[in-house]
Amino acid sequence: MGMETTFTIKQVAEQTGISEDTIRYYEKIALLPKIARKENGHRMYRSSDMQTILLLNCLKKTGMSLDEMRPFLDVSADADPAEYPELVQMLRDHRANIVNQIASLQQIVDFVDMKLEEGKYRRDLSQEQSDDCTEAITAAEKEKLVSTVQMNYFPMPNRGIE
Amino acid sequence: MGMETTFTIKQVAEQTGISEDTIRYYEKIALLPKIARKENGHRMYRSSDMQTILLLNCLKKTGMSLDEMRPFLDVSADADPAEYPELVQMLRDHRANIVNQIASLQQIVDFVDMKLEEGKYRRDLSQEQSDDCTEAITAAEKEKLVSTVQMNYFPMPNRGIE
DNA sequence: ATATAACCTGGAGTTGACTCCAGGTCAAGC
DNA sequence: GCTTGACCTGGAGTCAACTCCAGGTTATAT
Numbered sequence: 001m002g003m004e005t006t007f008t009i010k011q012v013a014e015q016t017g018i019s020e021d022t023i024r025y026y027e028k029i030a031l032l033p034k035i036a037r038k039e040n041g042h043r044m045y046r047s048s049d050m051q052t053i054l055l056l057n058c059l060k061k062t063g064m065s066l067d068e069m070r071p072f073l074d075v076s077a078d079a080d081p082a083e084y085p086e087l088v089q090m091l092r093d094h095r096a097n098i099v100n101q102i103a104s105l106q107q108i109v110d111f112v113d114m115k116l117e118e119g120k121y122r123r124d125l126s127q128e129q130s131d132d133c134t135e136a137i138t139a140a141e142k143e144k145l146v147s148t149v150q151m152n153y154f155p156m157p158n159r160g161i162e
Numbered sequence: 163m164g165m166e167t168t169f170t171i172k173q174v175a176e177q178t179g180i181s182e183d184t185i186r187y188y189e190k191i192a193l194l195p196k197i198a199r200k201e202n203g204h205r206m207y208r209s210s211d212m213q214t215i216l217l218l219n220c221l222k223k224t225g226m227s228l229d230e231m232r233p234f235l236d237v238s239a240d241a242d243p244a245e246y247p248e249l250v251q252m253l254r255d256h257r258a259n260i261v262n263q264i265a266s267l268q269q270i271v272d273f274v275d276m277k278l279e280e281g282k283y284r285r286d287l288s289q290e291q292s293d294d295c296t297e298a299i300t301a302a303e304k305e306k307l308v309s310t311v312q313m314n315y316f317p318m319p320n321r322g323i324e
Numbered sequence: 325a326t327a328t329a330a331c332c333t334g335g336a337g338t339t340g341a342c343t344c345c346a347g348g349t350c351a352a353g354c
Numbered sequence: 355g356c357t358t359g360a361c362c363t364g365g366a367g368t369c370a371a372c373t374c375c376a377g378g379t380t381a382t383a384t
Binding site for chain 1: 178179213216217219220222223224225226234237249250253254256257259260261263264266267268270271274275295297298
């Protein structure tokens with residue numbers, strides 16, 4: 001019968017790179033659901049639990065606090081999101097923030113790449129779009145006599161560090 | 163002669179939304195350079211200082227620790243980056259992380275949007291690309307019987323919440 | 325039989341990033 | 355002359371997010 005494969009906490013820790021203590025901590029503060037136990041009391045993680053842990057870690061890296069993550073998990077778990085329209089708005093807002101942040105980071109990277117190549121810089125369209133971040137970087141860069149650069153995304157530039 | 167306009171700490175706090183205490187703290191831990199003083203000892207911020215503060219705030223929002231920000235500030239300040247190739251690599255790495263993160267967030271948002279529209283979902287190419295984050299989400303979503311979705315960036319979807 | 329290893333719990337300790345406070349200076353207004 | 359407000363300093367306090375630990379159980383290996 002459908003015996004789902006499960007993992008020990010050690011395995012989960014190894015595979016996710018997150019410490020056992022932290023994983024237990026996430027359960028303690030209810031970021032993870034109650035994990036099922038074996039007869040001996042040891043936790044048995046299902047792969048969906050592991051995915052949730054990875055998701056937490058990912059959201060954390062985007063600067064989200066553990067508390068802020070709860071709604072994300074709710075939507076992922078309850079699967080009934082039409083009930084929470086403001087939650088969806090939160091998701092959208094957070095994405096918008098991240099979009100702005102990456103734009104800013106992209107500019108920093110472009111800036112650095114540019115300096116490496118000394119002189120070879122391309123200037124293109126400067127789109128509208130406003131967030132403290134983008135402003136911060138464009139303005140900071142202007143101080144160094146570099147104008148706004150185009151933002152390009154997925155194709156990692158990899159321009160010669162030669 | 164070139165009298166640059168300066169700002170009081172209060173003004174900087176108001177304009178950046180960051181508290182005076184925090185601004186002083188950043189100087190204390192040398193994330194900001196020594197800020198010039200007036201005769202009476204009060205700090206005089208130049209607009210480049212303000213931009214640096216905004217940059218710090220922006221990087222913070224992307225989940226970077228204050229310590230990790232230091233190299234970014236060095237490159238921005240010293241303007242001599244060919245000396246630090248591993249620093250450039252750091253920048254690239256961080257950007258790559260963020261790119262992956264936004265891809266993941268995009269998928270979450272798409273997922274939620276999809277659920278709102280109940281049934282109308284588009285499935286496109288699923289690119290390669292690997293990061294715990296993207297894996298976490300795609301796998302988590304598969305659990306809910308939703309397949310990988312295409313990532314689209316700047317045009318905010320804004321599909322009817324109707 | 326016993327040691328080793330993987331797990332458990334509750335709670336204390338640590339770290340990073342602020343945030344608050346007491347006590348003091350200085351300049352302007354009443 | 356005195357109060358008010360904006361600033362200063364050093365240091366203590368707070369909060370989130372871990373991280374560590376002591377003391378205990380159970381399963382496997384020698």
